[in-house]
Amino acid sequence: MEFPIQIEGEKGYIRVTSDLDTETAGEALRSAFNEVYDQGKRTIVLDLSGAQIINSYGIGKVLMCYKRLKAENGVLMVKPLDGFVKETFELLMLDKLLPVDES
């Protein structure tokens, strides 16, 4: 499983194309993140519109991305969320942590 990435200016985008509730999906996110990170991008946007479900495993992977960026004054953003993923982010207060990329 691979998540497509895209570079636009100073931002790197990762499009999550499956639910984030398995080891395989978590590893796909880590791999895509490393690819963008290694290109020097420190503002990375996650598009989670392809995920209907996220569990603690997926959240843990998202936060690992967040921490790696924060350690270098970078920022992890998310595209506008909806459905169960949005509900989960709000429950865990991640919506306060990760700014929304409206572009």
Added chain:
Amino acid sequence: MSVSVHPPNILLVDGNEQSRQTFGSFFKGRGWSYDIVPDRTSLAGALERGTYDIIIADVEMAGPETVKTLREIHEKRPSQAIIAVSPTSSYEDALQLFRSGATDLLARPIDFSWLERVIQQVASSRRKDARDKASYRHVTREEMDLCFTSADLADLDSVSLPLVSRLVDEGMLSQNEGLKLRLAVQEAVLNGLEHGNLELDSKWKEEIATDGADRFSSMRKARLADPEYASRRVTVRLSFSDFRLEVVVKDQGGGFLNGRGGPESGRIDSLSCSGRGLALMSSAVDEVRFGSNGSEVTMIKWLDASKNKEAYGS
């Protein structure tokens, strides 16, 4: 041995007088119960007055808005069997009709022997559903046991809980509540397998190497290769009784309350890479409690009794 069954109950909407008479003779000749209406307005009226095993709708002769009406019926009654009669057989038209809720298509000229087979199949299936629902109505206690090993860690997302699915189907839990419950059980099993059986400390998730890999993942890999840890099991018992759904998840580790890092306090800490499983579990049920030093977690969800009344009219 003879079996007494109710005849199929059919509603036909067809704008053509001659066609209505042909269908009527066909239904009557087989002893089926039926109503026939000429247009979508009278179709809506008939559906307000009663329910039918099967709706047969001529989408052309009953007027251009008939497809829209079928879609509305499907949204209100997703399990309603609808046979659409259409003069065309193009892929696009068929796709539109199926998307509008049609469960079968019938082209003109009508093949009545084929129609009879379809109606008998639908009627038989609906009788079976009615029997299943009637028998489930009297279930006051039901239990099921599941067992997981470390080998299941790779695809815990496919955990199936038939008991929860049935409660959703019966309208006693919403789809969202069912999804949350399934994920809560998944979280509890994951906790049992990783923190319980593999004795992995959640604090290791915070120890991240330069390549992005964390100590938790590397220790997890090592212990999955060690039979002493990997052969341990997690059992799940679901029981439903008197509107109370109880899920007990038990692992074979020493228990995180003995000092190993488990789901901790369950407080929500946005920055921590762990501790959210318990928060997700807590949001899905009314009560979460731990026993046996943390190697056993019990989740309790009270079902809304009024939903049961709505579902069964009792």
